[in-house]
Amino acid sequence: MTGYILRRLISIVPTLLGVTFVIFMFTRLIPGDPAVAMLGEHATQENVERIREQFGLNRPLLLDRAALQQGDWRGFFNTQYILYLGRLLRLDLGSSIHRRIPVAETLAERFPATIELALVAMLIGVLVGVPVGIASAARRNSALDSTTMIGSLIGVSVPIFWLGIMEIMIFSVYLQWLPSGGRLSSNVEITSITNLYLVDSLITGNIPGFIDALQHIILPAIALATIPMAVTARMTRSSMLDVLQEDYIRTAHAKGLMERVVLFRHALKNAFLPIITIIGIQAGTLLAGAVLTETIFSWPGIGKWVYDSILARDYPIVQGGTLLIAFIFIFFSLLVDISYAYLDPRIHYD
């Protein structure tokens, strides 16, 4: 078991390296000189040279052949990609072009907002998706079942940015029940501990703060939750249907067990593995969806920052944000794989 986890950990190293390489190569995709892209069209030659020196942009991409002539081994490896990897290991993602602030610092600062949104969305997705899936599997081909199937198909077909806009239109503009954006009203303050506002306000007993934070998060979370909700409901349903055909379910019924006991004790327990997988995969997808949702709801997380930076052509931020999301996604897949080993004793890893 420990051996399996270790091997799995080692196996993601090439993937991580590949991801850094892909993201590194993005700088090469920018038409023209990255240094000019950083400084803008009107930069002086002197400044361009300085930036090139500072970011090692005058170095070769992968390996320096010329340095080898002099036997300069340090110089041989002192190249753009390896410098980039070295900076990554020191958690240095470069600094924003326009505002000159370190990318890693701001990412860390904005990360809790994204996590909070993703967690609430995930919670909504699972709390709605799993019970609905169970119910429609239990009453197969009923009105509830067809509604679930059609509803979940519509759920995966709706563009989440459009759903977000519709929510704002109905609940903020026309009904004026909920705020249309932001994380907190300007007159409310929350002592930050974890920077997850819902948690912080509960810890400090700040009930008005909690309600305000909840009002702000509910619309973006629902928009972000539609796809996980739909996918989880479908997966739960099909997984439960598979299990409900098993012999031991018939036996359980024959023994005269209550429907509830059969469904939850016998069926759900065994149907849970694919459900866990799909939830794990959705967790990563939520972070990608955050770019759109945060943009619409002006949610001060990573996604909105990355979007603003795309428009401002602030490439280090786009690189850093993409890298962070990809790493989290890889981490989640790893977690799903490892949880398999615990959840399914039938699977042997040797």
Added chain:
Amino acid sequence: MAEITTQDLGSIDFAVREHRSLWKDAWRRLISNRTARIGMFIIVLFVASAVFAHYFWDYDPKTDLDYTLKLKPPTLIPNEDVPSVHIFGTDKLGRDIFTRVVHGGWNSLRVGLVAVTISVVIGVLLGLLAGFYESMKITPLERIMLMGLIGLVLGLLPAWIATQWFQAVLFAILGVVSVLWENLLAGKPARIMLFAVVGTIIGASALALGVYYGIACGVCGLVIGAILSQPLGGKTFSNITMRVMDILLAFPGYLLAIAIVAFLGPGLEKGMIAIGVVGIPIYARLARSSVLSVSQTEYVLAAQAVGEGHDRIIFRHIFPNILSPIIVQSTLGLGAAILSAAALGFLGLGAIPPEPEWGAMLGDSYKYLASGAWWAVVFPGIAIMLAVLGFNLLGDGLRDALDPKLRI
């Protein structure tokens, strides 16, 4: 009761009985499925209107603006305020939204189709080869080619360092030699040593350029030689392919597409390529796992037993049998690609304005929501949703029709 004569029996011609192929059966199941029929209806509607708009309805987005008709609500009957019919209203430049939704369909469907074609062609080919060589015994000729290729690719590194391109060729030859002399010290540490030494010698030929070049290339050669001494087979090829796919899969959803287009700059064509590339690993994985299960079936074993060539086994026996999951996935993928394209357009990374595209239309108009212009946002959004829903419905129906065992 009339007696049945032999004449009567003769009139029943058994050969006339309709021939039913598996595909025909699947088609019959598909059209008897209500959701699939709805899906097909939606798709036909969208495709027909998009094709009609593109070929028979001239529209120049560059000249289409009328400031006197800015953000007018839907009007069915012309009045003094709005002298023309706009069933979906007009947008911030006074452009008729219905016209743009219909013309936008051409762009959205085109992006989806091209993107999915890119993903399917590349992904299925990679997955097919990876799955096949993982499960089949590789022929000696193919092994020679594989090892030669590995030698060539790995050899490019020292060859590039020393700018002596013949090194890559030498490493390719070393790979071929390793296959031909498979029995030479097989399974003994001496084999690794031998190849490592030969590799070092090849690499060290860079000494001609300088001591340090010689050392660097020699070390590379040592490692390459050691790798080439191993009996690498189809499993290696499959592993390398799937690891590369894993890297692409490490970017969730359309994040990679957003990133690619963010760096390449906006544009419909770049969006197609980005979305297409992002989709490759999905099809590669699907094709590989399908091949792995199909290649254990009796008919493939039989084909091998009668000595059919690998190309024939792949394309005659395996490919047709992994087609159904791929057809289902590409139908669903079309919906997903349209959704991704709309997301790119919404973020301002897709079609370049004034070109009509559903996502871009939404992105253009949602700022005017506060002033009450709901129609500029609602209709393009419904168009996206319906088009994607159509492909999802059809994909679901196809899954049921093509694989009756897998009814979920």
